[in-house]
Amino acid sequence: MFSTELVVQTFISGVMIGVLYALMALGITFIYSIMRMINWAMGEFYMIGSYLQYMLVAWLLGPDLWWLAILVSTAGVFVLGLLTEWSLLKPIFSKPPEVRGDYATVITLALLLMLRSLATGIAGPNQFTPGSNLPIVMVGPMPLAGARVAAFVFALVALGVFWAVLRYTWYGLALRATSQSRVGVQTAGIDVQRVDRMAFGIGVALAGLAGALLAPVFLVFPTNGLVTTVKGFEIVVIGGLGSIPGALIAGVALGLVESFGAAFVDSAYQNIYGFALVLLILVLRPNGLFGERGREA
Amino acid sequence: MTAALEAIGLRKRFGTLQAANDVTLSVHAGEIRGLIGPNGAGKTTLVNLVTGVYPPDSGEVKLAGQSIGGLAMHEIARRGLVRSFQVTRLFGNQTVRENLLTSFYARRPANVDGEAAAERMIRLTTLGPLADTQAKKLSGGQRALLQMGCGFMVPGSCYVLDEPFAGINPVIKETILEMIVAVNREQGAAFLVVSHEMAIIRQLCPQVTVMMEGRVAAQGTLDEVARLPAVVAGYLGKALE
Numbered sequence: 135m136f137s138t139e140l141v142v143q144t145f146i147s148g149v150m151i152g153v154l155y156a157l158m159a160l161g162i163t164f165i166y167s168i169m170r171m172i173n174w175a176m177g178e179f180y181m182i183g184s185y186l187q188y189m190l191v192a193w194l195l196g197p198d199l200w201w202l203a204i205l206v207s208t209a210g211v212f213v214l215g216l217l218t219e220w221s222l223l224k225p226i227f228s229k230p231p232e233v234r235g236d237y238a239t240v241i242t243l244a245l246l247l248m249l250r251s252l253a254t255g256i257a258g259p260n261q262f263t264p265g266s267n268l269p270i271v272m273v274g275p276m277p278l279a280g281a282r283v284a285a286f287v288f289a290l291v292a293l294g295v296f297w298a299v300l301r302y303t304w305y306g307l308a309l310r311a312t313s314q315s316r317v318g319v320q321t322a323g324i325d326v327q328r329v330d331r332m333a334f335g336i337g338v339a340l341a342g343l344a345g346a347l348l349a350p351v352f353l354v355f356p357t358n359g360l361v362t363t364v365k366g367f368e369i370v371v372i373g374g375l376g377s378i379p380g381a382l383i384a385g386v387a388l389g390l391v392e393s394f395g396a397a398f399v400d401s402a403y404q405n406i407y408g409f410a411l412v413l414l415i416l417v418l419r420p421n422g423l424f425g426e427r428g429r430e431a
Numbered sequence: 432m433t434a435a436l437e438a439i440g441l442r443k444r445f446g447t448l449q450a451a452n453d454v455t456l457s458v459h460a461g462e463i464r465g466l467i468g469p470n471g472a473g474k475t476t477l478v479n480l481v482t483g484v485y486p487p488d489s490g491e492v493k494l495a496g497q498s499i500g501g502l503a504m505h506e507i508a509r510r511g512l513v514r515s516f517q518v519t520r521l522f523g524n525q526t527v528r529e530n531l532l533t534s535f536y537a538r539r540p541a542n543v544d545g546e547a548a549a550e551r552m553i554r555l556t557t558l559g560p561l562a563d564t565q566a567k568k569l570s571g572g573q574r575a576l577l578q579m580g581c582g583f584m585v586p587g588s589c590y591v592l593d594e595p596f597a598g599i600n601p602v603i604k605e606t607i608l609e610m611i612v613a614v615n616r617e618q619g620a621a622f623l624v625v626s627h628e629m630a631i632i633r634q635l636c637p638q639v640t641v642m643m644e645g646r647v648a649a650q651g652t653l654d655e656v657a658r659l660p661a662v663v664a665g666y667l668g669k670a671l672e
Contacts, residue, residue, distance in 0.1 A: 304536050307525075307529060307532060307533050307536060308533065308536055308537070310522070310524070310525060310529075311522040311525060311529075311530075311533040313524075314521075314522035314523050314524055314525065315520045315521065315522055315523075317484075317504075317516075317520050318520035318521060318522060319505075319522075319533070320503070320504035320505045320508065321482075321504065321505075321508055321513070321514060321516075321520060321534075321582075322505075322508065322533055322534040322535075322536065322537055322538065322581065323505050323508040323509040323536075323537035323538040323585075324505055324533075324536065324537040325503070325505045325506075325537070326505065327503075
């Protein structure tokens with residue numbers, strides 16, 4: 135009834151988009167695991183990443199230098215993340231922790247509204263596309279859009295770098311330790327506020343990178359971060375909040391579920407399948423696949 | 432002679448509780464001083480005040496003669512004032528070795544190899560077979576040992592240990608005791624040790640400070656303070672044997 139070719143193609147496209155969703159989820163979960171806060175404006179950093187990518191490709195670098203534009207866009211969002219942490223979050227994070235989570239929720243929701251309105255105000259409600267002159271790539275007999283393949287490869291490399299930094303560097307050790315005990319790292323002489331700033335910068339840069347990579351595929355407009363953010367949170371619920379392997383595996387799982395649902399059930403409901411998966415996981419494993427029930431203070 | 436650690440007139444109030452009330456205390460270089468007193472006497476508050484967990488309402492803290500008032504916890508740690516916690520603060524998902532390396536990272540001296548230092552500390556703490564085990568899987572005593580090891584990864588000038596012997600089996604107690612004595616001898620480091628274990632305090636600390644109700648109630652050798660009626664009535668309950 136279904137051709138093998140269709141199954142394989144669906145599988146590939148599911149994995150490819152899943153890895154990009156995973157970038158987003160990784161950003162959310164990484165910031166949470168270090169700072170114990172949810173950044174609700176994640177999608178807006180994705181949006182800014184996509185606008186930067188569009189502006190760089192359309193006005194400055196041209197489509198041939200798309201990869202350089204990706205690097206610059208990601209770096210730009212990283213710097214914006216550092217500034218955001220320094221100006222809006224640090225002032226309250228240096229106080230005792232009682233209301234930290236509430237404050238972070240209010241401030242990042244406010245940031246979400248402000249950035250969206252700002253984007254609409256400056257660029258209008260229009261949709262832009264940075265265009266891509268990457269050729270169609272043939273995987274076996276199957277043609278795949280060049281921009282998608284490029285996004286997939288770039289995301290894989292970014293995930294690899296992220297993992298290697300966490301696993302093999304001193305700074306990675308400090309980051310992982312901070313996620314385990316914020317008091318403990320301070321006793322070890324580590325400046326937890328600097329770690330926070332880096333974590334926030336890196337976390338939103340992952341969203342910015344996803345935005346820049348997906349700009350040619352999902353277009354550039356003020357609320358383009360919304361759908362990806364929702365997927366990011368779905369993945370975090372599936373994988374378990376604070377779990378990095380969880381984010382990766384759940385990202386790919388979500389990509390596959392959506393892709394197979396769209397191909398074999400009905401593509402009109404593509405965004406519903408993920409929610410079904412979330413509900414299923416919540417029933418079977420309420421902490422997510424790799425989530426932890428609690429941790430030491 | 433400058434004191435390794437000096438607390439001068441420290442006060443701290445939590446709501447209606449005066450947890451530290453004009454506490455003045457000094458630990459000389461190379462000294463191992465005991466800090467004893469009933470529960471709620473303000474011992475942990477004092478530890479938190481000198482290590483920068485929260486600032487005092489008034490008073491001053493000096494490390495080797497230099498004021499460390501207003502510095503953040505990590506800055507105080509980098510200056511060589513190292514502390515341990517009553518409830519161990521380890522990095523649960525990291526292995527024993529990674530815990531030691533993390534404690535080394537921010538305070539590392541130049542030209543010292545972290546891996547080698549960690550290897551040496553694994554031997555000292557007798558945690559060899561568990562070197563690659565996650566800290567969350569250790570027993571209470573092993574966690575206490577590891578916490579000591581983390582503190583000793585980089586030579587400090589003063590160590591403040593909050594109940595290092597509480598709820599720990601005699602063998603590990605002995606190991607921790609030996610580590611403290613060794614670091615004290617080799618590095619000339621000063622120690623302030625909070626404990627309720629009078630036998631260990633007698634063995635380890637030539638001088639003790641007694642805190643009661645947020646104040647320094649007495650200072651002297653353990654046997655001297657243990658004869659004071661106020662200390663017997665308010666803390667010990669009966670004279671020490």
